[in-house]
Amino acid sequence: MPILQVKNLTHTYGVGTPFQRSAVEDVSFEVHTGEFLGIIGHTGSGKSTLIQHLNGLLKPTSGQILLNGQDIWAEPKKIRRVRFQVGLVFQYPEYQLFEETVYKDISFGPANMGKTGSDLDRCVREAARLVGIQDDQLDKSPFELSGGQKRRVALAGVLAMEPQVLILDEPTAGLDPAGRENLMANIRDYHRNKGTTILLVSHSMDEIAQNVDRIMVLKSAHVLMDGTPPEIFARAEELLSAGLDVPQVTRIAMALRARGLAINPAVYTAEALEREILTLRKGGASC
Numbered sequence: 001m002p003i004l005q006v007k008n009l010t011h012t013y014g015v016g017t018p019f020q021r022s023a024v025e026d027v028s029f030e031v032h033t034g035e036f037l038g039i040i041g042h043t044g045s046g047k048s049t050l051i052q053h054l055n056g057l058l059k060p061t062s063g064q065i066l067l068n069g070q071d072i073w074a075e076p077k078k079i080r081r082v083r084f085q086v087g088l089v090f091q092y093p094e095y096q097l098f099e100e101t102v103y104k105d106i107s108f109g110p111a112n113m114g115k116t117g118s119d120l121d122r123c124v125r126e127a128a129r130l131v132g133i134q135d136d137q138l139d140k141s142p143f144e145l146s147g148g149q150k151r152r153v154a155l156a157g158v159l160a161m162e163p164q165v166l167i168l169d170e171p172t173a174g175l176d177p178a179g180r181e182n183l184m185a186n187i188r189d190y191h192r193n194k195g196t197t198i199l200l201v202s203h204s205m206d207e208i209a210q211n212v213d214r215i216m217v218l219k220s221a222h223v224l225m226d227g228t229p230p231e232i233f234a235r236a237e238e239l240l241s242a243g244l245d246v247p248q249v250t251r252i253a254m255a256l257r258a259r260g261l262a263i264n265p266a267v268y269t270a271e272a273l274e275r276e277i278l279t280l281r282k283g284g285a286s287c
Helices: 048-052 077-084 102-112 117-130 147-159 178-192 205-211 229-233 238-241 249-256 270-281
Strands: 005-013 020-031 036-039 062-067 086-090 165-169 198-199 214-219 222-227
Touching: 005 048, 020 048, 020 062, 020 147, 020 222, 036 048, 036 062, 036 205, 048 086, 048 165, 048 198, 062 165, 062 214, 077 222, 086 147, 102 117, 102 147, 117 178, 147 165, 178 198, 198 270, 205 249, 214 229, 222 229, 229 238, 238 249, 249 270
Parallel strands: 036 198, 036 214, 086 165, 165 198
Antiparallel strands: 005 020, 005 062, 214 222
């Protein structure tokens, strides 16, 4: 059984007013346990509205969200429990930081779940280590930290709740290249070691291509594409015509193919492009 099921989800803002619009319309998909799903789409495509339904921050206008086969809104008074199971890290960490110290901020979620004493301390310190926060930073104010460190604290605060599903909304936005790769390496390690289901929302096609098992593309409140990275990037021209980007390697492959080289248009990593070029140099043929 999928860990998450979205069935015919529609969310309409401004119902009954001249400004009425559906940010998500009749969207259905499934997410399986341990999957690393990338969600991409142009600004206004419905990404943020969609992910806020997955842990009950928004209630559907129509349709259902099922977690482990159960409608999360079947018992509205228990929706708080869903937010412990489906952790959402917002794009701007300042929205989630408010305590006096980093330690208190990370401990807030698990403490509200009822964890105390050594169990709470274990959750906090393990989550801090997972994202690269040092012990000597735990007593600092989170507002004294750099942007990258704030993102790590916000992420640790969600990881400390040990959610079944982790949703990351543009987790590396605003970081320099080294900071982006370092944080994504922490997330990859967490996924590999814990097997937690992860949903990654990102504008960076390279970030998506290098990390996820599957990609869902949103456009104008609907699902435009859903498939593995090779399946999605094989449709690079369609992505570009929809106003979306493709990985830099895919652009290079497209340019080489346009010059007459038999390069596979589904190439999206540097290693795959290297293999294609070596095959051509040896006189072989590709797609």
